[in-house]
Amino acid sequence: MPTADEAISFDGLHKSFGRGSDAVKVLDGVDLTIRRGQFVTVIGPSGCGKTTLLRLAAGLIEPDAGSVRLFGAPVASATAAKRVGFVPQAPALLPWRSVLDNVQLPLQVNRRAPKPESTPDPVGLLNALGLGDALKRRPRELSGGMQQRVAIARAFVFDPPVLLMDEPFAAVDELTRESLRHALLTIWQASGKTVLFVTHSVTEAVALSDLVVVMSATTHGVQRVIPIGLPRPRDELVETTAEFLALERELRLELRKGSR
C-alpha cells in the first residue's frame, strides 16, 4: 500500500528490449521507494538499467511487468498534471528560441493541467543560475555548461514536485560539472523537490544525495542502497571532509562488486 510519504515507487519492475531470443534484459524485478523531498541518485555500470529506470518513471517507456507510481498514482496521471520535471542528457534547447523563451516552454504546453499556487519567476530562476545576462541569447551562443543551466531552469520553472535528471552533466568538463553540481544543490535545497538523478560520477552521487542506489549489471536490479548522512545544507566544502571521502570509497567498492 502506498503511503502519503511516498513520492516514487517501483514495484516488481521488469523491462527487456527486443523480442524472443534477441531480447536484452535490462531490469529484472526492481523494487524501490523514494520518499518525498529526497534526492536519490542511481549509479551503476553501463547497461545496468539506470536510464531505463528513469525513463519508466517519466512515462517515456512502459514496463513489461510491475508498476511505477508517482504519489500513489500512475505515471500518466502525474505527467498529465505536469507534476514531473525532466532534464535529459543533452540540454535539448530549441535553437530558434532565446534562453528565456526556452525556459518558458513548459508553461506554454499542456495549459489544461492544474496550476501550482505559485511558480518561480523565470527571470529570477535564470538569475539564480548565473544566466541573468543571457536572457535574450540563443542557445548556440552559450557554452555547454550554460546550456545545461538553462535546461535546469526549464525543469524548475513550472514547480513540479518531482525532478527526473538523466546524467545531465555528462557532456561537460570536470570544472563545469563541479559548478553545475553546486548550482543544482543550491537551487534544489531551497525547493524541497523529490529528485531521481542518474549519474556515472561517484563524487556527484555523494555530494548531492540523501540515498545512492547502486544498480548491478549482472542481476539487473538494485544491488545496494547507501544512505548519505552528510549534513544539509551542503556546499562545495563538504567534498573535502573525511566523511565524504569515506562514502566515496564505500561507493566505489560497491560499484566494483556490481560490474560485469
Add this chain to the structure above:
Amino acid sequence: MTEPPGEPARVRYREDRLRVGVWLPPAIALVILIGIWQIYAVHHPYVAPRVSKIASQLDHRPGLYARNAWTTLQEALIGGAAGMGVAFVLALVMFYVHVVERALLPLAVVLNVTPLIAIAPALVVAFGFGMTPKYVIASLLVFFPFLVNALAGLRAVDPEALDLVATLHASRAEVLWRLRLPSSLPYLFAAGRICVPLSLVGAVVAEFVAAGEAKGLGTLVVTAASLGDLGTVYAAVVVLAVLGVAMFGAVVALQRIVLGRYAPSTEMRGR
C-alpha cells in the same frame, strides 16, 4: 560560476571574409562565358546572336519582355505555391497516418520519374489553353521534392526535446506547433530553393506545349524560334535566367531572415 560563452563573433567574421570569395568567382566565370559567346557569335551569326544584338532586343522592346515575363512569373508563382502547399498538407497527413504514406508515396515517386513533358499535352487537352494547365504543370514539377523534404523535416526533431514535451503531456497539436514545424523550417527552405526556380521551368514547359494564348516567355521563345529570330529567343532566355536567379535569391533572402536564429546549438551538432 558561469562558463565562457560560445564564439559567434568569430564565425560571423569568417562569413564576412568569405562573402567576396563567394560572389567573385561566379562573376568572373560569367564574364569569361560572355566573352566566349561573343567570339563564337562573331564566327557563327546564324547559330548564336551577338551579345550586343540580345542587349538591343531587350533595350528596344522592354514592354514585350516585361509583359511576357509577368505572365510566366504568375504561372510559376501560383502553380509553384499550389504544388508546395498541397505537398506540405499531404506530408502532414502522411506523417500522422502511416497507411497514407505507404499508399501514396510510391505513386508520388511514379509521378516524379515520369517525364512531365509527356503528360503536358494531355493536361492541355484536359484543362484547355488558358492559364490552368500552366499552373498544374508548374505545381506537378515542384510537388515531389517539396513533399519529400517536408516529410524529412517533420521527422527531424531533436528526440530529447520530444522526450521533454512528452513528460509535460503536450498534445499532438502542441508538438506540431512548438517543435515539428519550427524544426522542419530548414528543410522547407532547402526544398524552396529547389522548387521555386523549378516552378519557372514548369511554367515554360507548359507554355511550349500550350502556346495558345500567345503569352509568356516560353511562348515567345517558341514563336520567335519558328521565325528564326534568334535575338528574341536569347533575349527571352536571358530574362528567364534573371527571373530564375531573382526567385532563388528571394528564397535565400527569406531563409536568412527566418533561419538566422536557427543555427543548431553546439550540443546538438555534436550528436
